Amino acid sequence: MALKMVKGSIDRMFDKNLQDLVRGIRNHKEDEAKYISQCIDEIKQELKQDNIAVKANAVCKLTYLQMLGYDISWAAFNIIEVMSASKFTFKRIGYLAASQSFHEGTDVIMLTTNQIRKDLSSPSQYDTGVALTGLSCFVTPDLARDLANDIMTLMSHTKPYIRKKAVLIMYKVFLKYPESLRPAFPRLKEKLEDPDPGVQSAAVNVICELARRNPKNYLSLAPLFFKLMTSSTNNWVLIKIIKLFGALTPLEPRLGKKLIEPLTNLIHSTSAMSLLYECVNTVIAVLISLSSGMPNHSASIQLCVQKLRILIEDSDQNLKYLGLLAMSKILKTHPKSVQSHKDLILQCLDDKDESIRLRALDLLYGMVSKKNLMEIVKKLMTHVDKAEGTTYRDELLTKIIDICSQSNYQYITNFEWYISILVELTRLEGTRHGHLIAAQMLDVAIRVKAIRKFAVSQMSALLDSAHLLASSTQRNGICEVLYAAAWICGEFSEHLQEPHHTLEAMLRPRVTTLPGHIQAVYVQNVVKLYASILQQKEQAGEAEGAQAVTQLMVDRLPQFVQSADLEVQERASCILQLVKHIQKLQAKDVPVAEEVSALFAGELNPVAPKAQKKVPVPEGLDLDAWINEPLSDSESEDERPRAVFHEEEQRRPKHRPSEADEEELARRREARKQEQANNPFYIKSSPSPQKRYQDTPGVEHIPVVQIDLSVPLKVPGLPMSDQYVKLEEERRHRQKLEKDKRRKKRKEKEKKGKRRHSSLPTESDEDIAPAQQVDIVTEEMPENALPSDEDDKDPNDPYRALDIDLDKPLADSEKLPIQKHRNTETSKSPEKDVPMVEKKSKKPKKKEKKHKEKERDKEKRKEKEKKAEDLDFWLSTTPPPAPAPAPVPSTGELSVNTVTTPKDECEDAKTEAQGEEDDAEGQDQDKKSPKPKKKKHRKEKEERTKGKKKSKKQPPGSEEAAGEPVQNGAPEEEQLPPESSYSLLAENSYVKMTCDIRGSLQEDSQVTVAIVLENRSSSILKGMELSVLDSLNARMARPQGSSVHDGVPVPFQLPPGVSNEAQYVFTIQSIVMAQKLKGTLSFIAKNDEGATHEKLDFRLHFSCSSYLITTPCYSDAFAKLLESGDLSMSSVKVDGIRMSFQNLLAKICFHHHFSVVERVDSCASMYSRSIQGHHVCLLVKKGENSVSVDGKCSDSTLLSNLLEEMKATLAKC
């Protein structure tokens, strides 16, 4: 053995090491490949030896060869051998090779699991470190699952070096094994406050990566990050956090408001450009998210733009680049502030740096106006000519098209000019964007009717010179424009000057060299052309001419019939037969033109690309329902041998709506329209973008001005768009003169005191009238299309799996798999069982008291968590820099004063029945709300509450509702005093309970009751248990195995003065009525003197409003809902209301979970949905001193109960 070792090391001395290999390769420059293959042979020999040092050396060399592009996957097994070496030196080589060459497809990778686990728990931190580093590069779903628990343990390692690596690698684990995210998240969060800055930075890094993909799940961490932001001095961490905030603000505008100040401070104070830049970026994100809400942030915008200008003017090209990049973000929402820097940006267009030019191009998009479009495009066109390299030229091309076509060609005043630009662009060689130009040509020709004649003449010229374009064989090359040209010439052939000439051009033999799909269009449009020529000739009585054309067709079409492309072949064959038939008829002197052109009668209108998708599924049509009951399994099995085709047919009917449905549908649609017209309840929305599709302007009544064709149209080969610029200037000048005249006249008129037009003509660019009267035909949309703007997310996105709600408590099934290993050494590390504790503590389990230590541990954690818990509260507190205080107690206070509503009003409904019982119930009903007619013995209490309410509830500046309509979403809540949805449940000298009931959309018929327990005594409260008496209709979800009579433990203890929240799920069967559940909280209060067992009774009140979930609704969908006719109606009226309409709506939104669909003056429509899917629509109208609420709902009982509740709320306004 010893001899072997010696021999091994002697061998090693003669082996090549890495340096020798490199030297060797450098010395064999001519026959490098040969030399390397020799070396690989040597390496193979070395790998066969037993000596690990030799093997490691070989693997090291392989790693080098891998860099040179050699595949080393064949050595995977040897790499694993080296990884398992006991010496760090070799291990490191092995892991490096593995990290460079292993991937999910490496089959031996599963052999590494145990080795890696062993290394992870190695006593040497560098063994562990090297394993973590390696694993981070080749982790697979299997490895992630098997090792997640081990890595999680390492997150609490004593060495920060290991901790930071373990934290960082967790991101990779999450990606590969998303189930691990929830169990690991609490600890990850903990690491945000790790004493070691490196670990902290790693945790920030991981959470930022996570949050970037699914920001909404991480909103609750905002307070924590905010704290870090104001306390950290590590620029790297700051940048990450600020970037993260940039991702979060769009979701929570209030967060943005809170951020502006500290960010602005940072912008002023920091000297690090990187930090400054990210701050500016995030401020921009904030401003974007606020832009809808409040426009008074012009100072911040100004600051940003100012700083960016400094960056752009800097001599450092990097800063210039980034400045432009950030500018483009501002551009989207605040174009005005960017436009003032147009000079600077145009200047950047001439920069020598391509990256900077590209960025400047992006900005141009927002700089154009009717006035300067031509000028800017002209400048770009000269750039196109000068540009070297296709990438930049293609970019220019797309930008020109983008700029011109933006917002429905808004800035184009002269479409002739635009067509000429497009035609000029076709002269670019080697562009990849032929199809883009083609699409533009088609779009313009179809949608701008006035331009068709001009377009056709240009297109026929293109077709004529097709040979110039056809040469490029590239896919999507410029020949694509011929597709458009052929179609335009065919479809609008009536505008052709020399149709015969064009026909011949389209039938040239050269055409067969074009791509198949273009040929197909040629063939089809040749017939259209043919039809129109035929008609002309027949009308002119030139029978011979007509026959000649037919002959031409018969002669030339066969070349397409022979095409290899099926589409072309088929079309050509059909058409050839048709033409031959016509020829026969013509021989008999039968007039055919009428019939032939009838083939292409009617106009093709543009259809919106999403139109098909937006056709709503008609009600009553269930696409998944069986039309014919499927045959039972046994039967079909019997039949299978006999009926081969039968089976397929069985499957098909599922997708095919029956014919009858179609008719039914049409009928219903008619009926609906009728009803819509007659229904006073149907709110006609102000023209929203969705609506526009429907009222396509009638074409007839728009005067189409003849184009002045004095301009020579065809100057082939010469750029011609330039002349338009001049012409356009002249035209504008003329226009201006005319306008000036008109204005003078008008002024005289106005002196007489009549206001004619609110807007006087000025020289603003918006005033430039287009050269042609342009009627842009809007794209057609199906009737009743539902607005749905959500972009379909890519279902293959790997990050989607990580879209996990992190605030839900952990369930049993979510434990990380813990390997029970035969080797005891694997479980050496003491922290091993900590994750277990954690998981247990998350669930309410009965055995809690077993380990006091665990309890304490948990307590600490809970407290920490709590800080971040109530985001809403954190966001609503005003002084920003204050670290988030424990939120719950104050929430409780608020609820006493303000939010007792849902509870109260149902009390109302039920008091009659309950009568005296209420009094017996005692304390917890303390703050009963006032009722119009009250029993005397309650009066004092009422007055007290009333007084409180008045003082608290009066809105600060209760201004009258603003006139402008508000759409979609709750009206601004800023003017209202802070409200909380938590209401008091019960209290005594020990504990105060407040609760909030929320419906959950995921689970039908379930509501979550969040109970906040506040310890008011000086004792520790523990062993808390909640027992609730289920009713038939409402049932508490209990942990498995516990019976109805068992109490459910509260998963925490409360030290004096502390409060915490516990959540319980209830299943409700019928939600149409409000209900109450009786319950008891039992607990042990322990202080220095001893422990006592205490109890507190409470009543959980599920109001109907608590079953509603705020659901936004668009006005169209709302209208559709109303007109569907299956909602029942009911209404209430409340007098004596002094509150402003705005606040009133806010109240309804807040307390009853409604959202405003639309608001016009003092009338608003509102919508909400119950957890069981009932739609509730409201029409709220405010009169002088009263408010009337009309409601429609799919369930009448639910509606009437809701309205009663609402009445009670409103009565207090």
Add this chain to the structure above:
Amino acid sequence: MIQAILVFNNHGKPRLVRFYQRFPEEIQQQIVRETFHLVLKRDDNICNFLEGGSLIGGSDYKLIYRHYATLYFVFCVDSSESELGILDLIQVFVETLDKCFENVCELDLIFHMDKVHYILQEVVMGGMVLETNMNEIVAQIEAQNRLEKSEDQVLG
């Protein structure tokens, strides 16, 4: 996330190739070549950010590079990284190399590719920035080198 870290010389010879996303070796070489051609065209006095490497990523990705004497250091990163931050990081990486190799030059990288990798591993791990503090990085590397040496003596 950092998608790839490439170091090559003025002639496009790779000196360090570190991908954090799997690409077959051929594609890796293609990417190196493409990146080299993109970078080579650029003067030294224009910006260090580049968009439009067609092989990696797509529009979310950027190439951020620095040119030192004979070597290009190129990081391919997505939008979650701060551009200027990565530029600083490249500087940190190069300064660390300088410290560990004592006046680093291209030859050090050529003959000690493995060591360069080990140093990089202390800066970036699995595509995420691990440490930006140079002293900390150097300390860890030296500790590992000492460990290696002590093992060598046992062997010797």
